[in-house]
Amino acid sequence: MGYHHGDLRAALIDAGTELIAEGGLPALSVAEAARRTGVSAAAPYRHFPSRQDFLVAVAAQAAHDLEDAMRSAADGADSDGEHPVAAIAAAAKAYVHFVASRRTGFGVVFAPELRGVHDEGLRDAGRAVSDIILLRAIGATGGDAQVAVDFLPQFMAIVHGCASLNQVGLFNDLDSAADVAADTVCRLVAARASASNSGAVGG
Amino acid sequence: MGYHHGDLRAALIDAGTELIAEGGLPALSVAEAARRTGVSAAAPYRHFPSRQDFLVAVAAQAAHDLEDAMRSAADGADSDGEHPVAAIAAAAKAYVHFVASRRTGFGVVFAPELRGVHDEGLRDAGRAVSDIILLRAIGATGGDAQVAVDFLPQFMAIVHGCASLNQVGLFNDLDSAADVAADTVCRLVAARASASNSGAVGG
């Protein structure tokens, strides 16, 4: 083989990202990542002690990219900070698109296989994504932080649900999925803003 | 070994259901199902030509059980047909609980691995679940079928999202996840019912 790399570690992470994009988490294989990078199956073990550690590195990269995508979308839709609802809608669409192209989202960032792993990148990215939505939600609902905190899991559930259902083919196309996600979060924000003290239904 | 079964096929499907509940789709293995059922690794192949066919059978069973769970919950919360919103909330909670106990939901019922498979049980169950929600949604929003049709994917996205996020540990406990799902779908129905002709936000 005799291939020489400037940065094998990064190349392997890229290959791993590709593998997940193609076949989901179970398709992440150290051996296949090595094959695609042009090195032997043993080489990756100089950079990652085990498949688990490799997965953590790939997930951290994905989390960072996801944070970037959502932040860019939110900022782009609301450059002056006056349109928090538009920012939330844009972030929702960005999430659905990200998952469609990478097959990676909250499900990988917070993957069960990663429980108990103390990776700074992962934790930070998770909090960063939450902050992107939280800040806008506070702005969109009139400054009530508690309402925003309640809205956060709803936002995550909706965008993750749309992204997942899109993956299994329940939407006609990607744009439909993204539109449903954006429309739904907007409806919820609107309902919250107009009646932020109404009780929850269906206990 | 020499084990004798009245219905090995059914026993294998039960074992397969257990495997998925424990480790998700990738944990479904013909060999392991055989082991747990007390037969040789070759025995299942008398009943299922391949792992794929085995998966279809397990998924069909899951779809049937899911339909049952959601229908029972909806009927139980609305025995007289006068409380469609309560029925929708109950179905939402039932979905989250079902996924928590079985690790199977829309993601398996409509699994990518099953694309193009023409299994009657799967198709029927998918439509049945849709109907459970559609009928109640029409009742809850004042008889507007189009609003109900639009609401269906939102319902699915929300309950699936809550169930998935619960699996990766983003809720404090199962009841919180189910409550968020029920609360969110109720808020949406309420918003739809009060303003069924409002335009969608965030195009």
Place this chain on the structure above:
DNA sequence: GTCTATAGTAGGATAGAC
């Protein structure tokens, strides 16, 4: 840091005996 070689594990699937 990367290679070759190898041990160990596990699953999918088939052939042929009973």
Place this chain on the structure above:
DNA sequence: GTCTATCCTACTATAGAC
């Protein structure tokens, strides 16, 4: 219909040469 035996494949991980 089930068994034993077997083949093939693929991946994780390690040892030791370069």
